[in-house]
Amino acid sequence: MAALHEPPQLYHVAGVVGRADVLACAFFLSSLLLYHGSSGKDQVWSSVALAALSMLAKETGLTALLFNVAFDVYRSWSPVTKSLNVKWRWKCDNVCGRVVRAIAALILLVAVRLTLLQGSLPAFSAQDNPPAFHPSFAVRLITFCYLAAFNWWLLLCPWTLSHDWQMGSVPLITSGWDPRNLLTVAALIALLALSYRCLLDLELQRHTPAVVGLMLLVIPYLPASNLLVTVGFVVAERVLYIPSVGSVLLTAYGIQLLWRRRGARRLLVVGAAVLVAAGVVRTSLRNMDWRTRETLLRADLSVLPHNAKLHYNFANFLKDVEQQENAIKHYKEALKLWPSYASAHNNLGTLVLASGRAEYHFLQALKYNRDHVNAHYNLAKLYR
Structure with a gap:
């Protein structure tokens, strides 16, 4: 059921990076099960x-401890608030002991991770994460909030899928009138409504599955949200492995609550059937996209035509199959979308030797990346 509900997750297992996320997810869930x-x-x-x-x-694994602490406090909230009783005071001390140890371990693991990274976070470029390098704080904040909402939408409706979301795949939101802000507002309202409902239930704890689902949806996504630290992507469907568990829990629990209403059962059955059928169809279509390098690039370009890297990769493919004119067209499109794309300049230069424009493109490649080895080599070869 989870696989049918979350088709974005299925094809990433083929890559090493995707396998690392699967492994992190397995250890994450094992940590939760052992703690609770x-x-x-x-x-x-x-x-x-x-x-x-x-x-x-994956660094996301650290959030397992955050989840454990948050859910431990939630589960023990009612007994802790009654700590005037000796029995409950002992319970409170027990909970506090677990929480303190988990937080201390979290701090230690963060220190270990930073040590492995030689004391600093990885450095990324504007190609990897364009919003992070925009000078306006408001633009960065609005765009990152939209990206969080967009990721949530991918879990609910995984239609716009791509294996690469770099280089302008998601245009920046520079105005409050951008219609995409409606998705952000809708997601925020839904999140606040769920949070409020969970807080109301803090004492009686009648809707624990909703609390678990909400925590799994939000907490593991925080490191990838760009709201705490800058990461090397704007959208990466593989980081939704663990949040998808929360999404499935919330969906299943919502269906369970609605099932108690007899009048809604027939509608739920039809809705579930449509959901499963849509998941099967979408997964099948996406698997067809992954048949070959060409089909994947064509499919992703059809949904992200403003992604400079996809044009660059497709041009590389066309160059490999000796469709040079089409390759030149896509290299130029990549440079139109991302003028400082050094590798696109270099590769385009190798195809326009006869026109005399090769030197210009090699020099442009070195202008934007002085350490571009291939551009140095190609320019030296041209001057020889």
């Missing part, structure tokens, strides 16, 4: 070990 297991034993350190393994696969 029903064995009655304190498994905090075992849970921390699994979270550490998840972190070594």
Whole structure:
């Protein structure tokens, strides 16, 4: 059911990066199960070990400890608030002990991760994440909030899919009148409504699945949101593995609540059938896109025609199959969309030797990237 509900997740397992996300997800969920297991034993350190393994696969794994702390506090909220009783005071001390150990482990793991990164976060370029380099804080904030809403929308309606979202795939939101802000507002309202409903239920805890789903939807996505630290992408469907678990939980729990209303059962059955059928169809279509390098690039260009990197990669493919005129066309389109694309300048230069424009493009490549080895080589070869 989860696979049918989340077709964006299926094809990323083929890549090494996607496999790392799958591994991180497996350790993440194992950490949760161990920490909150029903064995009655304190498994905090075992849970921390699994979270550490998840972190070594992907930094997102660190959020397992955040989830464990948040859900532990939620589960124990009612007993803790009644701590005047000796029994409940002992319960409070027990919870606080687990939380303190988990937070201490989180701080330690962050320090270890930074040490592995030699004390600094990875450096990215405007090609990887254009909004992060915009000078206006308002534009960055509005765009990143929209991207969070867009990722949530991908979980609900995975229609716009691409294997690469770099270089202007998602245009910046520079105005409050941009219609895409409606999606951001809708997502924010839904998030606030869910959060408010969960807070109302804090004492009685009648809707725990909704709380778990909301936490899994939000907390694991935070490192990839660009709101805390800058990451090397604007959209990457592979980072939705763990949030998709939360999305499925919320969907399933919503269906369960609606199922109690007899009048809605027939509609739910039809809706579930449509959802499963749509998931199967979308997954099948996307699998067809991945048959060959050409079909994948053509499919992604059809949904992201303003992605300079897709034009560049498609031009490389056309160059490999000796369709030079079409390759030149797509290299030029890539440069039109991203004028400082050094590799596109270099590769285009190799195709326009006869026209005398090669030198210009090699020099442009070196202008934007002085360390571009191929451009140096091609220019030297031209001057020889």
